[in-house]
Amino acid sequence: MSIPQTGPRHVAIIMDGNGRWAQMRGRPRLLGHRAGARRVREIIEACPDNNVEYVTVFAFSTENWKRTQTEVAGLMSLFRRYIESEAQTLLEQGTRVRFIGDRLRLDAKLQKLMNWIEALTAHNTRCNLTIALNYGGRDEVARATKRLAQDVADGKLDPASITDETLPRYLDTHVLPDPDLVIRTSGEARISNFLLWQSAYAEYEFVDTLWPDFTRATFEEVLSRFGGRERRFGGVKT
Template sequence: MPASGGAVPEHVAIIMDGNRRWAEARGLPVALGHKAGAEAVRRTIEACAAQGVGWLTLFAFSSENWLRPAEEVRALTGLLRLYLRSEVATLAKEGIRLRVIGDRARFGTDTMREIERAETVTAGGTRLNLNVALSYGARDEIVAAARAIARAAQAGTLDPESLDEAAFAGRLFTAGMPDPDLIIRTSGEQRLSNFLLWQAAYAEFVFQEVLWPDYGAEHLARALRDYGRRERRYGARTG
């Protein structure tokens, strides 16, 4: 029985916020906050699969995160490599397909190989599609799509008059994926922070006070119940 009490969203996207504050509140290094956040990722993946969510996109590392202190960036990228190595077999066993969206080249050759290996090993998963946004920024994504379209038009392989929303979306990192139905942000902040700006056009939003390392199945269930009570209109007026 879905915990939402109504329709279960096909695609849930989460802005995982609060690792740093969680660690600072406990007098711990920021790296331990990110490690605790990785445990919350594991719980949330399991909860989404159990609730029948088909797609889950996690905002793990933004393009702006490269501006953080070098020590924190090293901890984040090291944790990413560790996660890819340690979790891929479990993801494959549980029927979870992993894909990474974003500028993966910025992580270097070794990490890119780990990403590609994880995507290959989990490619047959059908229980849950897991997208992890790494070195991702929505404005960069949209600009890159516009550049690709401009090059195609200049080369004569694309008629600008034939370009529509679907064709534009096909140039984004999320090509072939459904747009998110529900976007959740933790830690009480209420902004998108350059996440899925194009794809979020008709998404529902839930902002939760919990810091990400404390996130679990009960928090997800609460967000799904909130979503299930809403009437989605996609811009259409009723009444």
């Protein structure tokens, strides 16, 4: 029996194309990242109206440290300003903010702001925004495996009891449902080390639109296509 189709409860987004958007206009790449940050607000506001309870956005990967020092520094400054400028709006909208990824490499001020906005919005329930910051799927699994191995070494976990449902309890996303839909903008058709474990049965949409041009209307068009898909989770139609 196939599973009845509904809209996605959890949408994950690889927000690609900010730098190219700016370069196409003869502007610095960081201008595109600022335009992309503004687009996040529009998409978050659209989620409750479309019955999307969770949205996870890929803001900075573990591989993005390879970019120029100027761009990385500019992005870190942008993340700090985003938290400071959007906190009140997110609170009033009923959006709960969480972060996933390895925070240890991030500067102390940014870590403090991340902890602050998580605590500020902890009781919100209208929408759940998760920001993947210094995040990589392989890195996440490696860190989770270390924690699991430590629990085995400490006698807290019996190796014989480990199943495919055990590791998710150690992932950064352990409090979140798996994504139903993963969207990547900018025309690239790869997953770039994003939510590797969690997206095993997610539907994917690769759209040509660059992220700063990804409007609410485009988002809702993608959501409508999801409703027409048949998700069998390894089963067959009967």
